[in-house]
């Protein structure tokens with residue numbers, strides 16, 4: 001069969017594997033100028049179809065951006081800042097100007113001030129040697145600060161192309177869809193009908209005659225819990241609205257289960273543990289001595305999250321000497337006001353980080 005490429009993303013059209021790039025149902029294959037199903041849905045309905053991660057060479061795509069003169073929009077997730085950072089980001093994108101959008105503002109408490117959050121994000125970026133031109137706190141869900149983002153992009157890009165980058169689930173497509181909806185009708189900016197062109201496995205959205213915004217495929221971060229659950233279950237662990245923190249006063253030798261995905265054992269004396277997780281993830285307290293039993297008997301059934309991708313657990317121990325936050329990447333975090341030994345059990349390879357308090 002003659003090789004035909006999707007004119008949206010450049011992937012070779014195929015009719016066999018819906019989850020692989022370039023998929024098009026056979027019945028829709030009626031002409032040589034075609035869009036794959038993913039691009040078609042993105043263009044017409046602003047919805048995204050997941051394609052298998054293994055088949056996309058993310059690093060190669062990022063490095064290609066490094067060779068351009070462009071503005072790079074780097075989206076990170078405020079709910080999992082560390083986990084949503086791309087390792088070696090600056091090395092990949094070269095000397096390009098970077099605008100950081102810290103997304104999902106709406107899931108953090110309203111009482112938290114934006115300037116405090118911004119300073120926090122800047123400190124974390126500095127640790128990764130990222131020097132952005134600006135950091136904007138946003139919420140793709142609420143179109144929060146979109147006017148500011150629009151102005152900043154237009155000012156900072158200086159007529160150049162814009163590449164939108166980020167790991168999966170940071171809200172990249174929500175952001176782009178939000179921009180499309182917000183500015184779709186404004187002359188000179190994105191008009192949906194002008195949509196895609198072929199390039200580097202990215203979606204191209206023209207900005208004007210000479211430049212475009214490119215949606216790059218999201219890099220999968222295997223250290224985040226989101227990589228261990230099925231696509232269907234993602235909405236159960238990714239908070240969709242402001243988190244209502246739940247505080248547990250624990251005495252020694254007590255355990256908290258976060259669904260069947262992670263567990264905290266407290267071996268100190270007593271203290272308070274405020275948990276920031278999706279409201280769809282039940283948290284169970286039990287005695288340490290009953291913890292294994294509880295897991296084996298009940299947990300899987302109770303929360304209805306498919307854990308078949310999880311093979312083994314590992315334990316990370318901390319000696320906590322001052323209040324801190326413990327982050328389970330891609331799942332949530334616990335603000336700890338307790339001293340003593342804390343053990344966190346997570347699926348092998350999931351990052352657990354002890355950090356200064358954000359909240």
Ligand code: GDP
Pocket residue numbers: 048103104105106107138139140141142166167168169170171172173174175218234235238239240241
């Ligand atoms: P992508 O993989 O980076 O393109 O991320 P998506 O746009 O598909 O979003 C991943 C998940 O995060 C989805 O469940 C979205 O509903 C959610 N999400 C994205 N942006 C926001 C936001 O600003 N606030 C909240 N609460 N959820 C968001």
